[in-house]
Amino acid sequence: MDLTANSQISFLSLGLVVLDEIRLPGQEPLDNVLGGSGAYATLGARLFSPVPASQSLGLLLRVGGDFPESTMGTLERWDVRLFMDKESEKRSTRGLLEYQDTTFGPKTFKYTTNPLHVSVRRLETTPLITSKAFHFLESPQAITDRVPELLASRTTSSFKREPALIIWEPAPLFCKAENLTPCVQVLHKGTVDVFSPNHIELASLFGEDSTCDKAKIESLARRVLDSCTRLHPGAKMTKLPTIVIRAGEHGCLICDHDLKSTWLPPFYESGPEGGHNPRVVDPTGAGNAFLGGYAVGYLTTGDHIEAACYGTVAASFALEQVGVPVLVAGRDGETWNGERVLGRLEGYRRRVGIARNEPNVVD
Structure with a gap:
């Protein structure tokens, strides 16, 4: 999608978009899993930016000739301001994520191709340079x-x-x-x-x-x-x-x-007797998603504690599956993994005792 001078951008991650190969013992490897800090941070912001506010989010892709059409389709369904540099003679940024067991616990990661970093200079002639965050x-x-x-x-x-x-x-x-x-x-x-x-x-x-x-x-x-x-x-x-x-x-x-410190609980508490919560499948990308949600939360409320509530909820959606959550757009609005994001946010805010301020979609 072309960007115009009248575009208003609220959030842009300068992190990488990575195609992950995920290996677990005794299982067939998963290939071309969308990952990387850029993808997950954008996801975190996108969760709180339903269409048409999704157009306030920028995503600058630098990919190789092997970037899968299915992965591109996922990003296009997010309906963000997608700006792509495709270098057909190169391979896209790829990584190998190996877990030591089937619980998605201890893991190692390494790049298997040379990472294609996003250049700040590339932003200079686009409205992406004007992003609020x-x-x-x-x-x-x-x-x-x-x-x-x-x-x-x-x-x-x-x-x-x-x-x-x-x-x-x-x-x-x-x-x-x-x-x-x-x-x-x-x-x-x-x-x-x-x-x-x-x-x-x-x-x-x-x-x-x-x-x-x-x-x-x-x-x-x-x-x-x-x-x-x-x-x-x-x-x-x-x-x-x-x-x-x-x-x-x-x-x-x-x-x-001011050296004031505030703790907020995770969205998903531990299971019975401190055990594993079955809703938590894979923590990959949850921290990046937290920061994308945090950014939109701060732009919306101007408050860092409120922003962390947004971040916590964003992370919860990233935890529920391998890869990114499923977006479904219907007549009554969007759901991710079958749930409404603002509903989950309000439930979490009630749980932590934060007074409700009507969340406004970033415009």
């Missing part, structure tokens, strides 16, 4: 260049622009102790609004093993913010980021610049 999954070294490049491109763009919400999901492979200082240096610059590792990645940044202790997770999140203010004593900071820790079965933590 951007999602990145990057190393601290890459984000150091990518965000300033984006902001500079927005300054020189001929399209109408507003300040953007910048969400940074640190790339898991780079969440190591030697990268804690580079992460803090990025956050100190004030160009990132939301910093969101999961609890395992957060612990890894401090050189610690994964922790299931909520008090410990909260302490580490506060240390990130404290480190931002202590990096250059006396230097004036324009703003501190909001820290959002996605903690899986423990829910999520929101820690803001």
Whole structure:
């Protein structure tokens, strides 16, 4: 679909769209499963943006000549502003996801082709550059260049622009102790609004093993913010980021610049006696979907706690199957996996005791 100068874009992920091969012991491999942070973050935003608001979401695809028509059909059914660069002589970004058992628990991932990254420069002549919110999954070294490049491109763009919400999901492979200082240096610059590792990645940044202790997770999140203010004593900071820790079965933590911390429970609690909840099939992509939902939630409400409610519900739909949930559009509106998204959101908000503010579709 061509983009025009009058397009209004609310959300764009600069993450990858990946074709996954999924292997489980004793089962036939699943091939060409739609995945990647870009696809799942877009899904999270799309859940809360039914047609025609779906057209406020951008998706920039960079694919090879082997990109399946069936996968393209899935993306087209989302009815987002799809913009594609097809390089027929290359292979699409592909990955191998191997699980150690049939419960979709411990897993390994590796790319099996050279990833086709989306270039910020590619956005410059399109309305995608004017998006109200951007999602990145990057190393601290890459984000150091990518965000300033984006902001500079927005300054020189001929399209109408507003300040953007910048969400940074640190790339898991780079969440190591030697990268804690580079992460803090990025956050100190004030160009990132939301910093969101999961609890395992957060612990890894401090050189610690994964922790299931909520008090410990909260302490580490506060240390990130404290480190931002202590990096250059006396230097004036324009703003501190909001820290959002996605903690899986423990829910999520929101820690803001005033050092106020709020925990929200996961949508799906553990099963009887702490066992596995049968509704949770595969966690792949749930964290990315959380951040897409979070972005739309924040644009809608202007509140980070409310945004995390949106994110939690978005993640719940990603958990229910291998791959992406099923969209059905009918006379009475859309359902995903047979349920209405806003109905699930309102149920969750009642459960956590958050007063109802009528959710408005992002326009």
